[in-house]
Amino acid sequence: MAEHKRPTNQEEVDANFAQLHPLMNTSEAYYESSRCLYCYDAPCVQACPSDIDIPLFIRQINNQNLKGSAKTIYESNYFGNVCGKVCPTEVLCEGACVHNHQSVKPIEIGRLQSYATTKAIKKDSKLFTPAKSNGKKVAVIGAGPAGISCACELRLHGYEVDIFEAKDQPSGLSLYGCAPYKITNQEILEEMAYLQKQFDFNIKYDSPIRTAEQLKRLESQYDAIFLGIGLGDTSSIRLKGEDMENCVGATEFIEQVKLDPLSVKVGKKVIVIGGGNTAMDAASECARLGAEQVILAYRRDKEAMRAYDFEYDLAKNVGVQGWFNLQPLEFLGTDTIEGVRFIRTMIENGNAKGIPDSEFNESCDLLILATGQNKQVDFLQKISDMKWDKKGRIEIDPESRQTSNPKYFAGGDAANGGAEVVNASAEGKAAAKGIHTFLN
Amino acid sequence: MPDLSINFAGIKAPNPFWLASAPPTNTGYQIMKAFDAGWGGAVWKTLGVPVVNVSSRYAAVNHKGHRMVGFNNIELITDRPLADNLREIEEVKKYFPDHAVIASLMVETRDEWHQIVKDAENAGADGLELNFGCPHGMCERGMGSAVGQEPNVLRTIVEWVMEVATKPVIVKLTPNITDVTLPAIAAKEGGANAISLINTIQSVIGVNLDSLVPYPVVDGASTNGGYCGPAVKPIALNMVKNCAQIPDYNLPISGIGGIENWRDAAEHILLGASSVQICTAVMHYGFGIIRDLKSGLEGYMEEKGFETINDMVGKALPQTKTWENLNLKYKVVASIDEDKCIGCQLCYTACDDGAHQAIGLVGDGDSRKPYIIDENCVGCNLCSLVCPVEECITMERRDDGKEHITWKERSDNDDVPTTFNDDRAGGKGHWVPQPTDALKKK
The missing domain is CATH 3.30.70.20 (Alpha-Beta Plaits)
Structure with a gap:
């Protein structure tokens, strides 16, 4: 039997998706913060894409200056709680903690960060005040981490900011894409509400910007436009049957789990194709939704997976099986997918090649494709003078984050090709500074 | 196997670890429990003039995840009836004849001193400790550290005690003085058989930043208390050393102040103490710490070749110079x-x-x-x-x-x-x- 039973009510969902990094209590935060060495020129800060002064905020927790601690965090990163909970801290700040070098457990920086920020959110501590209006307006497309961070920073400089969001809730993939055992929807939305209350930007929900006409209108109404449009749907792997009902993209699958977990049917046996962090999340979520067997099929060997080791470990710990060197050849079944025909692979000159006569069929009830997300090139084509690289990433000046069309700035997945919340948040903030410089 | 037993100014004990006169020695129950756990002696919570205690009484300094690195109290001497204490001293001595029971005393007049010395001795106390150290409450009434800070007064009171005492008399000194050797010398001049130090250091441990009242809080107010715990050990060691280096002093010293483990005890002994007294560590962890105190000190003595406590007393003094x-x-x-x-x-x-x-x-x-x-x-x-x-x-x-x-x-x-x-x-x-x-x- 699977480790997790299929959840039949919200309580069971919550149990199966118990938080990996639960909120610290006061004692825990006190003792943990006491362990910080307060390094000079601390490596954890150097490892943080948003440059949070980590030793300082930890010292402030320890000295019971919680408001100061939250301010230290938010001044560098508006997604303080989200990042505390979903950041791959193992490869960022906590991975850089000097304690690792003497086999002492690194400081739990992520959880301390969430402790300080959650306290501020719960108390509704006012940390920021928008500057007096400077008479200029900026449109932000996409209310994800990049867009919202950009908006917060712009408000500090007195810009009026309108965010156009295609969906009906803020925070982008934080809400729709982060695994539920990393952060709850409620926590995300509380932080978003907290930010909106302080920075007072406008978000227009259910307002997708898709057409050249819409863009023209924005260009005439706003002094600058920030593109925080993220990525598109799951990429096709060009095999017949992809459109069948029980074949879903990982991003879409995870979104459904986030929004309505009880409606998700995983069946008894799931195959997840892919080797990135999204594949790990999707596989792990299937197991937590009660699938008896979850196979993670990747076309190269384990070491080549893009997923972080700890993400694979998380999946393994709930019973996911990693099957390596397997390439899907064909999806079996006529009305619904009944299985996958795989061929075993070997690596030749860096490419995964099928080994002749090694084909086999593996049945499944649900097939999840975690094969990357499409770039928004179709949309970008509608903006004059816009440039993107071969991988579909918007070309930008790395410092100002200005695109080849000077009115547009960009950050987040659309510009970096797909990275962490913390990267998007840092880039949105940097773009706001770029916009401010550009408009002054 | 090293011999931990001591003969401190004529007071014999199976080991040098004594409970200091303080809350852990408030009752016969506690002292019986401590002796049963392995403690060598106990200085009874000070008997003396009638007092009334307040609530609350203690406060602490916590540092970086460590509780009670410093501790202070505004508790006075025993508020239990003298007769009850004397009866319990007698009972403890009956069960533990080989353990040291020392009565700490604090009264005012010559007659009172004479009486209480006799009472304590009659109850079976092996020795007497004169509390000239308490830095809060009692000093406002002219006792405790008020005596310890006036060598002449101290000498006179010691003389009163020596007029009737038949058991060894230890004078407990206050650190709240510029030069602790002055009362130490006065104690010897008055005829005392030993000294013990340090008593607590006058302190305000902190202020509640919301109510603006220092700790510990007594109905919206506070007062200075007596500071102790691990943080005070360096001050205690220095004062023990200062007394031990008084030329031709030769009075045994019971070391007190910041002793939490055997290493602290060894340091006190190496700087001149021949018994040690412990309170805060017991208030924090209970009597059970005696197991490591004894085994740690034994192990150290074995390693260093000290056969008796006396062998190691003051062995760090030659290396402690001006x-x-x-x-x-x-x-x-x-x-x-x-x-x-x-x-x-x-x-x-x-x-x-x-x-x-x-x-x-x-x-x-x-x-x-x-x-x-x-x-x-x-x-x-x-x-x-x-x-x-x-x-x-x-x-x-x-x-x-x-x-x-x-x-x-x-x-x-x-x-x-x-x-x-x-x-x-x-x-x-x-x-x-x-x-x-x-x-x-x-």
Whole structure:
């Protein structure tokens, strides 16, 4: 039997998706913060894409200056709680903690960060005040981490900011894409509400910007436009049957789990194709939704997976099986997918090649494709003078984050090709500074 | 197997670990429990004039995840009826005839002193400790530290006690005085058989930042209390040492102050104590700590070849000198073990901001490991003290050990700097950075 039973009510969902990094209590935060060495020129800060002064905020927790601690965090990163909970801290700040070098457990920086920020959110501590209006307006497309961070920073400089969001809730993939055992929807939305209350930007929900006409209108109404449009749907792997009902993209699958977990049917046996962090999340979520067997099929060997080791470990710990060197050849079944025909692979000159006569069929009830997300090139084509690289990433000046069309700035997945919340948040903030410089 | 038993000024005990006169010795129940756990002696919570205690009474300093590194109290002497205490002393002695039970006493008049000495002795106390140390409450009534701070008064009261005492008398001294040797000498002049120190240090432990009331709070107000716990050990050790080094003093010293483990106890003994008294550590962890106190001290004595406690009493005193007798030619320089260094750079910032700018950063590449600038290092130890890795920064001797000259010897030879520009002054010629260099760093 699977480790997790299929959840039949919200309580069971919550149990199966118990938080990996639960909120610290006061004692825990006190003792943990006491362990910080307060390094000079601390490596954890150097490892943080948003440059949070980590030793300082930890010292402030320890000295019971919680408001100061939250301010230290938010001044560098508006997604303080989200990042505390979903950041791959193992490869960022906590991975850089000097304690690792003497086999002492690194400081739990992520959880301390969430402790300080959650306290501020719960108390509704006012940390920021928008500057007096400077008479200029900026449109932000996409209310994800990049867009919202950009908006917060712009408000500090007195810009009026309108965010156009295609969906009906803020925070982008934080809400729709982060695994539920990393952060709850409620926590995300509380932080978003907290930010909106302080920075007072406008978000227009259910307002997708898709057409050249819409863009023209924005260009005439706003002094600058920030593109925080993220990525598109799951990429096709060009095999017949992809459109069948029980074949879903990982991003879409995870979104459904986030929004309505009880409606998700995983069946008894799931195959997840892919080797990135999204594949790990999707596989792990299937197991937590009660699938008896979850196979993670990747076309190269384990070491080549893009997923972080700890993400694979998380999946393994709930019973996911990693099957390596397997390439899907064909999806079996006529009305619904009944299985996958795989061929075993070997690596030749860096490419995964099928080994002749090694084909086999593996049945499944649900097939999840975690094969990357499409770039928004179709949309970008509608903006004059816009440039993107071969991988579909918007070309930008790395410092100002200005695109080849000077009115547009960009950050987040659309510009970096797909990275962490913390990267998007840092880039949105940097773009706001770029916009401010550009408009002054 | 080393022998832990002691004979302290005629008071015998199976080991040198005594409970100090304090809340853990408030009742016969506690002392019986302590003796049963292995404690060698107990100084009963002070018997004396009637008092009324307040609520609350204790407060603590917590530091970086450690509770009660410092502790203070505003509790007075025992508020239990004298008769009950005396009856319980008798009962404890009946069950534990070989353990030391010492009655701590505090009264005012000569007659009261005579009476209470007789009462305590009649109850079976093996010795008497005169509480001239309590720094709160009782001193406002002219007792406790008010006596300890006036050597003449102290001497007189000791004389009163000695007029009737037949058991050894220990005088407990207050640290709230400029020179603790003055009351120590007065105690001896009055005829006391031993001294014990230190009592608690007068303190305000902190202030509640919301209510603006210091701790511990008594209905919206507070008062100064007596400070103790691990944080006070260095003060206690210094005062024990000062008394032990009084020329021809020869009175046994019971060391008190900041003793939490066997190492602390060993330090007190090496600086001149021949019994030790413990309170805060018991209030924190209970009587069970006696197991490690005994086994740790035994192990240490075995390793060092001390057969009895007496063998080790004062053995650190010859090495404890006045500053003017230290060798000015001794030279150590810090050394960083690169294999152990974890790159926290605390040594760098400590030295650069807090000492002598003798540690550099590589600055290029990925190495976070600092290096010592030998010629700037004065051998102050700071880097090795802040380093969080055991044995990573060590101090290496650089002089050849052949030269030895002290300030005193130089003074005697008329070879000391006499003006600010004297070339013989220590810091002259030492490299220091330009003040504006500070602004060039990030």
